[in-house]
Amino acid sequence: MRLLYTSDLHGSQKHYDWLLEVAESLKPDLVVLGGDLLPDDSAIKPETLGHGQPTYVRSQFRDNIANLRDRSACRKVFVIFGNHDWASSVPAMEELAGEGLVTILDHRRAVKVSGLSFLGYSCTPPTPWYVKDFERLDKPGDRAPLLGGACWNARFSRPVHHGAEVLFEDVKTIAEELALVSAPEDPWVFVIHAPPLGTALDQAYGHKSYGSAAISDVLKKHQPLLSLHGHIHESPRVSGKCRDTIGKTIAINPGQSGRCLNFAVAEIDVAAGAVTKIECGQQS
Numbered sequence: 001m002r003l004l005y006t007s008d009l010h011g012s013q014k015h016y017d018w019l020l021e022v023a024e025s026l027k028p029d030l031v032v033l034g035g036d037l038l039p040d041d042s043a044i045k046p047e048t049l050g051h052g053q054p055t056y057v058r059s060q061f062r063d064n065i066a067n068l069r070d071r072s073a074c075r076k077v078f079v080i081f082g083n084h085d086w087a088s089s090v091p092a093m094e095e096l097a098g099e100g101l102v103t104i105l106d107h108r109r110a111v112k113v114s115g116l117s118f119l120g121y122s123c124t125p126p127t128p129w130y131v132k133d134f135e136r137l138d139k140p141g142d143r144a145p146l147l148g149g150a151c152w153n154a155r156f157s158r159p160v161h162h163g164a165e166v167l168f169e170d171v172k173t174i175a176e177e178l179a180l181v182s183a184p185e186d187p188w189v190f191v192i193h194a195p196p197l198g199t200a201l202d203q204a205y206g207h208k209s210y211g212s213a214a215i216s217d218v219l220k221k222h223q224p225l226l227s228l229h230g231h232i233h234e235s236p237r238v239s240g241k242c243r244d245t246i247g248k249t250i251a252i253n254p255g256q257s258g259r260c261l262n263f264a265v266a267e268i269d270v271a272a273g274a275v276t277k278i279e280c281g282q283q284s
């Protein structure tokens with residue numbers, strides 16, 4: 001089974017066009033998108049915050065995915081969200097899932113394709129960015145960051161700003177949410193927006209580690225065949241690597257760049273439960 005993975009396209013049409021070109025030439029069985037899929041709503045117009053992304057999902061994103069499915073003939077497109085994505089986009093993405101265009105992955109229920117199972121997880125540890133729907137404290141006892149931000153309020157159909165203590169106080173940590181993971185019996189792949197802490201995959205400029213310790217723990221504990229990450233766009237440029245290993249798990253963060261599409265291709269022998277080939281590439 002051939003799997004094409006990319007992440008952090010942030011609603012950039014040239015990146016979606018490059019993805020289409022790669023998918024058309026590689027003809028993957030599955031395409032996996034690792035979060036931060038949508039454009040940032042402009043903070044210059046506060047009234048549009050949280051409204052632009054669902055509109056984008058129902059229009060350009062939908063067209064991009066429909067084209068991708070037509071031209072690559074892939075069987076499934078798996079998606080998760082990321083820290084830049086508003087929760088207001090979830091119902092729009094669920095509409096696309098209802099049409100069979102995408103499958104939204106989560107950490108509680110595995111999705112299986114031809115003997116290969118998938119789980120997904122969208123949340124990251126706290127960032128300096130404003131959208132907080134998919135951010136969590138990493139572990140119980142972690143201190144809330146200084147900066148607050150906004151979460152989508154579905155009742156009022158607008159984002160509501162809070163300080164960090166309020167945002168994170170009553171929300172489960174990444175470690176607590178991932179405690180619900182039960183590893184599938186089949187070979188499986190875990191798609192997680194944030195990379196594991198202290199690996200070649202979470203390196204920001206200055207060699208600072210911005211990954212999640214809770215994600216590192218869950219990978220050590222459950223040992224999927226493959227874990228696919230994004231979030232830290234510059235990590236492969238800083239560490240010089242787009243892959244690392246955590247026990248038996250091969251972990252990938254192809255990174256992302258403004259000048260080209262960064263992606264990874266994995267060949268998986270499902271019957272043997274083995275990754276037979278993995279490569280990171282760029283398209284421009």
Ligand SMILES: [Zn+2]
Binds near residue numbers: 008010082231
């Ligand atoms: Zn991103």
